[in-house]
Every structure is written in structure tokens, then in C-alpha cells.
Amino acid sequence: MSGAVQVEETPEERLERYRRMADSTRELAARSDDAEIRSAYLELAAKWVRLAEQAARDVTGPEPLAPTSASQTRLSDDRAHA
Structure with missing residues (x-):
């Protein structure tokens, strides 16, 4: 039996939470020299963004969302410079 507590x-x-994970992972990427x-x-950050987009659809419905987080823009910028 696991000691983890499931919280709804x-x-x-x-x-x-997904947006924070995307931001944190992107920040780790920015710090890496390799x-x-x-x-x-x-x-990995892009996967968190996709999960956030899916969660956003759960919140707002099926219509597409414009980027609401600076992390989505920064992720695109970081990928262009990788």
C-alpha cells in the first residue's frame, strides 16, 4: 500500500499546475550548457504545454485558445535558439 494521498x-x-511545470522545465533548459x-x-516543456492546452479545453470548452502564458512564447523562442 502506498503512502501517497490522492487529492482531487x-x-x-x-x-x-501544468503551466508551472512547463515554466519550470523551460527554466531548467535555459540553465543547461549542454x-x-x-x-x-x-x-518535456512542450509536453507540459500540450497537457496545459488540454486542461484549458477542460476549463473553457473546445474552442482554441490564444497563448495566455508568457511561457508559451518563451518556449518558442528557446526552441528557435536551441
């Missing part, structure tokens, strides 16, 4: 979170909380590691972090 709202769709809004899940969206914010191009391969930076690329891996950026790929």
Missing part, C-alpha cells in the same frame, strides 16, 4: 484538483488547478540536455528539457 479542479480543472483550473490542473491547468495552473545542447542535448537543453533539447530534452524543451521537449
Whole structure:
């Protein structure tokens, strides 16, 4: 039996958590001197962004969202410079 406690979170909380994870992972990429590691972090950050987009649809419905987080723009900028 696991000691982990499952806590239900709202769709809004899940969206914010995914956005924070994307931001944190992108920041790790920015700190990396190794191009391969930076690329891996950026790929992971992109996956967190996709999860955030999916969570945003759960919050707002199926219509596409304009970028609302600076992290999405920064992620694109970081990938261009990787």
C-alpha cells in the first residue's frame, strides 16, 4: 500500500499546475550548457504545454485558445535558439 494521498484538483488547478511545470522545465533548459540536455528539457516543456492546452479545453470548452502564458512564447523562442 502506498503512502501517497490522492487529492482531487479542479480543472483550473490542473491547468495552473501544468503551466508551472512547463515554466519550470523551460527554466531548467535555459540553465543547461549542454545542447542535448537543453533539447530534452524543451521537449518535456512542450509536453507540459500540450497537457496545459488540454486542461484549458477542460476549463473553457473546445474552442482554441490564444497563448495566455508568457511561457508559451518563451518556449518558442528557446526552441528557435536551441
